Amino acid sequence: MEALTELVESLPDGVVVTDPATLENYRYDWSRDTGAGTPVAVVRAEDAGQVQTAVRWAASYGVPVVPRGAGSGLSGGASAVDGGIVLSLERMRAIEIDADCQVAVVEPGAFNAEVKVASREHGLWYPPDPSSYEICSIGGNVATNAGGLCCVKYGVTTDYVLGLDVVLADGTLVTLGGKRIKDVAGLSLVKLFVGSEGTLGIVTRAILRLVPMPLPAATLVASFASVVAAAEAVVAVRRTLRPSMMELMDRATINAVEDFAPRGLDRSAGALLVVQSDAPGDARTAEIATVEAACEAAGATEIVVTDDPEEGELFVAARRAAFPAVEARGALLLEDVGAAVPLLPDLLAAVAEIAERHDVEIPTVAHAGDGNTHPIIVYTPGDADSERRARAAFDDILQAAIRLGGTITGEHGVGRTKKAALPDQLGADVMVLTRKIKDALDPDGILNPGAVL
Amino acid sequence: MEALTELVESLPDGVVVTDPATLENYRYDWSRDTGAGTPVAVVRAEDAGQVQTAVRWAASYGVPVVPRGAGSGLSGGASAVDGGIVLSLERMRAIEIDADCQVAVVEPGAFNAEVKVASREHGLWYPPDPSSYEICSIGGNVATNAGGLCCVKYGVTTDYVLGLDVVLADGTLVTLGGKRIKDVAGLSLVKLFVGSEGTLGIVTRAILRLVPMPLPAATLVASFASVVAAAEAVVAVRRTLRPSMMELMDRATINAVEDFAPRGLDRSAGALLVVQSDAPGDARTAEIATVEAACEAAGATEIVVTDDPEEGELFVAARRAAFPAVEARGALLLEDVGAAVPLLPDLLAAVAEIAERHDVEIPTVAHAGDGNTHPIIVYTPGDADSERRARAAFDDILQAAIRLGGTITGEHGVGRTKKAALPDQLGADVMVLTRKIKDALDPDGILNPGAVL
Incomplete structure (x- = not known):
């Protein structure tokens, strides 16, 4: 508990919450995963620097970190872990529209619907539309590569993510991509983090591509x-x-x-x-x-x-x-x-x-x-x-x-509720490949342990 | 040279070529990179099994492997390396159209234009259209995440790759993705290999999404x-x-x-x-x-x-x-x-x-x-x-x-001719992250060494 005191003191008042009633509120996402644990603390970060502070602390003590957006996930990707912290991005909700570049620069806690509303004021549209768009966060959408109803014509979240700021497992903040539409310089790291369900890093900012408003249907x-x-x-x-x-x-x-x-x-x-x-x-x-x-x-x-x-x-x-x-x-x-x-x-x-x-x-x-x-x-x-x-x-x-040669998850993510079936879909060799990437980026396994892998 | 004899004997006649005149022909891509070396052999693989055989041989002797499609690259991504082999995919050109699923299942040596022609017979269209589309291969398009003229409306190569077969650095063949449109099961590995310029694996098959033919412009x-x-x-x-x-x-x-x-x-x-x-x-x-x-x-x-x-x-x-x-x-x-x-x-x-x-x-x-x-x-x-x-x-x-916050390469790839500037664009932390992924997937650095990194 000395370690926990150190975390509390390293962040502003009110950022780290440890009272049992609040902890209970952060145990589950919408899947009500019965395997969810109880965290030792919830960190409600206000900016990327606080996310880094919390992750550095977790890294130094080997404490699991479960990133959490709006908690509307449907596969236990944000289920709390016993002894870990929940790193909530719900307070990071800034949205900035760059109408000339047709992008939204968005913090992960912003709701999908809020991005749509802010874009519409500039005659622009952010297409991905999970059924939960009024209450789901962009961070969660990025984590699961969320889909929705308009995907059939307009594609899924990954098709609209041009850039990401990501806090890595050692607390390093990297900035990937940007406002440019085409960019093949280096590995497709933006695409790798989209859909990684918080197992490789924690998104603290997303640059989302916008398109002109659709016509009435x-x-x-x-x-x-x-x-x-x-x-x-x-x-x-x-x-x-x-x-x-x-x-x-x-x-x-x-x-x-x-x-x-x-x-x-x-x-x-x-x-x-x-x-x-x-x-x-x-x-x-x-x-x-x-x-x-x-x-x-x-x-x-x-x-x-x-x-x-x-x-x-x-x-x-x-x-x-x-x-x-x-x-x-x-x-x-x-x-x-x-x-x-x-x-x-x-x-x-x-x-x-x-x-x-x-x-x-x-x-x-x-x-x-x-x-x-x-x-x-x-x-x-x-x-x-x-x-x-x-x-x-x-x-x-x-x-x-x-x-049928299909998939166990088209848009919700594997999380914890479907992970037992993942090897059946991907096969042993792809699981080994996945594990290699996970271990390279999170060697101590502190990021969302138990999800996906 | 004993090792080379072993390679020659492990593959059918004519697959491994070592005569100096042929080797000279496989040194350069269109960039005429002045740093290109001379390979010890060119392996003109006929199927994925032969690619595996060649990569396993290279892995066992620590020999560099430069994958090569049509050789039309513009940034030295396929420049030969002294003492290495060039693994040419030019003979693997099968194209199969699944009109119901609206996908093309394509070997990497097939030309972009050939995929377009085969698709058109079914009233379907493969949009990505590099200016070189008549002479560039799908394998190279995937390696560089190639763009083209229609990207402004229709997107780039990664937007059309639903699945990949990839031979990894140890010779393992993995099958990623498939004919399904939406799939978030596990990490976005298909997207990671697209644009990786042969540094993480060698693509032996791609499942490409097709769309209905466009209307006359x-x-x-x-x-x-x-x-x-x-x-x-x-x-x-x-x-x-x-x-x-x-x-x-x-x-x-x-x-x-x-x-x-x-x-x-x-x-x-x-x-x-x-x-x-x-x-x-x-x-x-x-x-x-x-x-x-x-x-x-x-x-x-x-x-x-x-x-x-x-x-x-x-x-x-x-x-x-x-x-x-x-x-x-x-x-x-x-x-x-x-x-x-x-x-x-x-x-x-x-x-x-x-x-x-x-x-x-x-x-x-x-x-x-x-x-x-x-x-x-x-x-x-x-x-x-x-x-x-x-x-x-x-x-x-x-x-x-x-x-200007832009990129050193929008569609051609970093290859060898632009890699000196890559850290200036990405920054030291992103280079470290890139190196971690490279080392995880290719610990001995045999895949296209000197490209990108």
């Missing part, structure tokens, strides 16, 4: 008798165009959303597709017509098209409400499995088979245009059998994705 | 009194849109191109901008009108617009002819410096000042929409004073880019 909502039929429509559409959104909700999700906040969705549909086009001028109409034809060919039972952005947003909001709506039904285990787009029907069929086999409810939504699905496994908290069946289904879905 | 060509005026127009355009091409040629380049193959370009212009829009439907006309207004506001002296793709291609071909045209005037030192787009006028002004100060001819072309410029320093071979002035100008331009 037209929206198509198509009902199908089954998720597989809807997935077939997705495969057909993706052959010729990239809509600006292509989301899927299955029947269980539709009904959960309607129970949660009624919007008049078709409860009898086997699946809904919500598709948007923000193509310019008359191309928007043409794209929607192409999507409509593909949906009809795949057997859509009803198709609604609207050019009204507000009406369209109602459907998108219904899709975004899927997690909270399903959460109202019990405890959740959240999947994030993906496969190549043509295998989407197989992946969804496998999930349905697993749900039936283990007798668990698994409402499923998908960023269908990217082949990235979120089966949401519902179980009854406190019911050991229900939980056991849920966990068996969770593992089986990961293995089904791997068998 | 409209072309605008604007003349300006000066490069700075043209650059101001670029900055103005980029505030609101991303054209599908935005190239700049200065007066010296225009005249070199006209001398080389007359096309009727305006020899009196201080600079030409060649801008294209491939936006769909009526948006194309709207984008070109926006560009036209910006050019007029920046003082364009003449503007030509054409909707005819063939007529437009004549101007693009003129731009692509810049290197061979200037090469006809003497020996070249080729720059690849970049800066944030708003600093493009400053960067071009700095190049002009350096040209005057050192009394050297520096025709300049630029992927202007990305802030990436190619000052081409001309000198008289055999004239020591001319060469000395050219080298001084070369170094000064690198430093000018660094002073």
